Amino acid sequence: MKIVRVEAIPFGIPYAKPLKFASGEVHTADHVLVRVHTDDGLTGTAEAPPRPYTYGETQESVVAVIDRIFAPQILGLSPLEREQVHARLERTVGNPAAKAAVDMALWDLLGQSAGLPVNGLLGGYTDRMRVSHMVGFAPAEQMVAEAERIRDTYGITTFKVKVGRRPYGDDVAACRALRAALGPEAELYIDGNRGWTASDSARALREMADLGLTFAEELCPADDVLGRRWLVSQSPVPFIADESATRAGEVTRELLGGSATAISIKTARTGFTASQRVLHECEGLGVEVVMGNQIDGQIGTLCSVAFGAAHRSSAGHAGELSNFLDMTDDLLAEPLTITDGTLRVREGAGLGIEIDPDKLARYRQDR
Incomplete structure (x- = not known):
């Protein structure tokens, strides 16, 4: 099982009521859907929520670092090679939400391939x-x-x-x-x-x-x-x-x-x-x-x-x-x-994440 493609899809969903706190406030979930695909047809899924007022990441920076830096470095690796994946991701300073989403998508793949829940x-x-x-x-x-x-x-x-x-x-x-x-x-x-x-x-x-x-x-x-x-x-x-x-x-x-x-x-x-x-x-x-x-x-x-x-x-x-x-x-x-x-916890193999394609088409911001 090898990683053949990594997607970083920006999407935005409004909040009905913004959350306000000392370091800022959030009106829209401007997040990134991260998908890691393997050569045997499995897809691992996670979400990166950028928080520029806390970690400096933005939706645009998450998409860019995954597309331009992380994806090329991990293509061809197996999801089992998590330490090798992390060693390559850590060559880039910061970007915690982007790194975390890639890691969780790999765990989702491991659970699916083993037929076991990540939990x-x-x-x-x-x-x-x-x-x-x-x-x-x-x-x-x-x-x-x-x-x-x-x-x-x-x-x-x-x-x-x-x-x-x-x-x-x-x-x-x-x-x-x-x-x-x-x-x-x-x-x-x-x-x-x-x-x-x-x-x-x-x-x-x-x-x-x-x-x-x-x-x-x-x-x-x-x-x-x-x-x-x-x-x-x-x-x-x-x-x-x-x-x-x-x-x-x-x-x-x-x-x-x-x-x-x-x-x-x-x-x-x-x-x-x-x-x-x-x-x-x-x-x-x-x-x-x-x-x-x-x-x-x-x-x-x-x-x-x-x-x-x-x-x-x-x-x-x-x-x-x-x-x-x-x-x-x-x-x-x-x-x-x-x-x-x-x-x-969701039952079933992996994380149990199933994306509604119509909702993704409605909220994605790259098309």
Whole structure:
């Protein structure tokens, strides 16, 4: 089985409601569908969601690096030669979402060729995950209304609250309103997307000390090295490194340097191969992990739940698996469904991704 063709297809699907946060806002899912074809007729599929305000990638750059650099380097290789594929991809600096999509498409091919689900090949711990929903910037009453709707409709009781506005009083008020409306049984954690200073963060955490927050994530920039270490050393809740820990070396730096005490794993930026390395590193150090969300569509969400449910440590916390609910449509022939606050892994060989050709024709942006 040899790789004979790699496709990078740009597509765009509007969001019904944009997600707003400290580092930007998203109105349209300008993503890239990645397909890797083999000489025996199999096709591995994944999705690359570019995030220029976080990693510098754009839809155009993802298509270009796959078409012009990655594809020529991996044609003729077998999907089994993942280490050789990664060695060639790593010759190019950065481009995490593009690399991750190629990696996940290869895993999809391996599952299909073996007649086994990728979730099982990765570990097969369980077939579902509890779901966490991200709540973006809005007036407090609107954030509460969204959380209540998501809880009542989908049974989700874990919420990641976007904070990082300056001054921070609106964020504290929103978190208090959410706790009051959702009650003590709801799980809340906050994500600042680097929007606060270390001193802002410390004051805000003190003001929210009675809210029972599960985690705090990326409240201030990783480049504020001393300030962040100072903040984490006094944080009353575990501090998650997310965009500051995009590969195993950065995870080591953040944890051993005292800048984080937990890690967010996003298959959209580390695929399955590098995500396992990060996961095993965290397991060896006794550090908790959460499955994060890069504002993925349903294809990316399907990849996240396949990985997260495959391992005991990544299935321990609710995964961020619901933001596709804010999109007006998607490319999957059979849409994902969240029931009783959980999302199931797709059955069947590979990742179980089947693209609706009519939807792809409608939303692709290269024709």
